[in-house]
Amino acid sequence: xxxxxxxxxxxxxxxxxxxxxxxxxxxxxxxxxxxxxxxxxxxxxxxxxxxxxxxxxxxxxxxxxxxxxxxxxxxxxxxxxxxxxxxxxxxxxxxxxxxxxxxxxxxxxxxxxxxxxxxxxxxxxxxx
Ligand SMILES: [Zn+2]
Numbered sequence: 001x002x003x004x005x006x007x008x009x010x011x012x013x014x015x016x017x018x019x020x021x022x023x024x025x026x027x028x029x030x031x032x033x034x035x036x037x038x039x040x041x042x043x044x045x046x047x048x049x050x051x052x053x054x055x056x057x058x059x060x061x062x063x064x065x066x067x068x069x070x071x072x073x074x075x076x077x078x079x080x081x082x083x084x085x086x087x088x089x090x091x092x093x094x095x096x097x098x099x100x101x102x103x104x105x106x107x108x109x110x111x112x113x114x115x116x117x118x119x120x121x122x123x124x125x126x127x128x
Contacts, residue, residue: 013028013121014121015118015121015122017031017121018117018118018120018121019114019117019118019121020114020117021113021117022035022112022113022114022115022116022117022118022120023110023113023114023117024113025109025110025113026113027046027048027049027051027053028051028116028117028120028121029046029049029051029120030046030048030049030051032048032049033046033047033048033049033051034047035053035113035116035117036109036112036113039109040062040108040109040112042054042056042057042112042116051120053116053120055125055126055127056116056119056120056124056125056126057116057119057126058112058115058116058119061111061115062108062109062111062112062115063108065107065111065115066104066107066108066111067104069103069107069111070100070103070104070107073103074096074099074100074103077096077099078092078096081095
């Protein structure tokens with residue numbers, strides 16, 4: 001991943017609004033166009049302002065941050081419930097497995113969008 005802020009001379013907002021726009025699943029440049037064409041498939045260009053989005057690849061970082069966030073939500077809750085109520089194993093599994101799945105599927109596209117927005121704002125791109 002190369003850092004070349006002069007490669008794209010388009011005016012950019014500060015990094016935090018771009019990150020928030022990506023978090024919402026919208027283009028970091030205009031905040032209107034959709035960032036994804038599917039669940040987490042990045043549009044090659046913004047359908048609204050035609051900003052190139054394909055060079056901003058997040059690779060494995062969204063999965064890493066999703067695991068980090070979901071783990072920090074589910075594991076403490078699981079330990080507290082175990083400590084207070086000692087539910088049966090099947091009850092634990094029927095509570096935490098679906099919660100983990102729903103949280104991961106909800107958070108993954110948001111972390112990907114936030115990372116793509118941050119990359120766009122900072123000029124981090126890969127053109128290979
Ligand atoms: Zn756009």
